[in-house]
Amino acid sequence: MPVSHAEEGYVTADGRQIGGTLMEMKNITLRFGGVVAIKDISFDIRDGEIRAIIGPNGAGKSSMLNVISGFYVPTEGDVYFKKVKRGPMKPYEVARLGIARTFQNIALFDGMSVLDNIMTGRLTMIKSGLLSQALWYGSAAREEYAHREKVERIIDFLEIQNIRKTPVGRLPYGLKKRVELARALAAEPKLLLLDEPMAGMNVEEKEDMSRFILDLNDEFGTTICLIEHDMGVVMDLSDRVVVMDYGRKIGDGTPDEVRNNQDVIDAYLGVAHD
């Protein structure tokens, strides 16, 4: 079923209303010396949708995510967030815009407890200064407990109540992935970037994770952009899919459109040369 991609948004197959453009990438090129990681790619992410980026290994997906998250500055091209052009920014400034992410290789703080890790997600919202915190008086304590309450809701949502005081270093892989998602969620992001959220998981863990992703999109209205290799998961979860190969964009559209795109089939299955 073809969908209309009008500026006002569109309605998905399962009846969710998708809003206007939240983030737009215009003619992005990223070079590292002589290596071209991304070549002239444009696409947009709509408010409230689940957008997937797929492609074979080395296609430039993670580089693309790093451009979106502001970790890499594109060599050419512009990034628009909420219709405003984004200049070169420090990663921590991007975080303040409302963009949070998880990493392909888990990037949690191993020496801290699960609770502390998730609390770090709310760092940008805490106003009280050094002195007030040193005395644990007035605003510092009040803020701490207000944020703790928000964090506890996320802990409930992701069903990790029983490990909240455990140091992250002691947790198994699947739970670490979940804690990392919790930390990203704690920032209450507008846009959540997930770099291979299901890599290395078994079927049950994948099902759990998929459920969390759908639920948080549904309940909090978070826009999600994810990279994933498991095609079943991608096709089930996402509203629209960007396909990359060798740094170029070779397909863009709903899962059905992408599945029937000849370029995409060629990239994944190879082409016969005669």
Added chain:
Amino acid sequence: MLYREAGDFKTTYSDDSQTFPIRFDRMGYYVTLLIAFGVIPLVINDYWANAVFVPFLIYAIAALGLNILVGYAGQLSLGTGGFMAVGAYSVYKLMTAFPGMPVLIDVLLAGAITALVGVLFGLPSLRIKGFYLAVATLAAQFFLVWLFNKVPWFYNYSASGMITVPQGKMLGVYVTGAQTTASAKYLFCLIILVLLAVVARNLTRGTVGRKWMAIRDMDIAAEIIGVNPLTAKLSAFAVSSFFIGVAGALFFAVYLGAAEVTEAFSIQKSFLILFMVIIGGLGSIFGSFAGAAFLVLLPVLLKNVLVGQFGWPTDLAAHLELMIVGALIVGFLIAEPHGMAQLWRLAKEKLRLWPFPH
């Protein structure tokens, strides 16, 4: 009363995040405070104050400060001796310039000056990490000691190059100078230590501490979730140097009375305090106390045993003491690389299940 958290229900987040969540610990903490403030000042004499309690309290402050920097923020520093010297010379200049001021204010101002100097020497940490940063702070150590030796203004042009503390009062009681009583010295240091320990605990359990630990554990991820590495690292240097500066000021003004910079604040001081932090436990408030106690008390104990009990000559005992302390440090670190704080944590975990561990 058993060592349990069961039955001690926490109904608010402030209860849940308190420093001593187990009732038994809480009682232990209050009893310790009671003994420290109520009993020891009454019975303390000059020997105990000068050999044991005052150095322990002062080194505990310095260890807390260094632990904030190395243990919590993950920035290795070998400049502790130099920063203590900044605290000592600041308090000396302040006390000689404003004789009537309460000593506590001089000491806190000395800490603030050291914090500024610490931030200055912390700037390289924005570009370099680990061993390279250690070398940069080592330069701070040598530069500061050289500076205080070279510029006579710092020691008020005294002929010997030494600084000697003037008499100073706090609430009408002498706390520095020759007329100070043992209990006054002890109480003055104790009050400052308790205040600073509470500050250290509050900072490390809240937002600032999380920023520091995030930078320590994975600086790139910390930046992506919104930690500004500039402010996080420099605030760690500032707070840590404040503590170390206060320790340096007390070390000179209350403990030594007169000091010469190359002797009192050499590189050995930096290493001694770093050892305290490592042996006590990186990233632990309790560890700072344990490490300071270990390295202050052990030499005193060994000396008393070797000279007092066995009657060995003092020079032989002094050499043996160095060797035994060194061997114990090495042995200890092999047995428990995470320090005494980790031993304490393990003991507490065992105790929570005792006597039915399964």
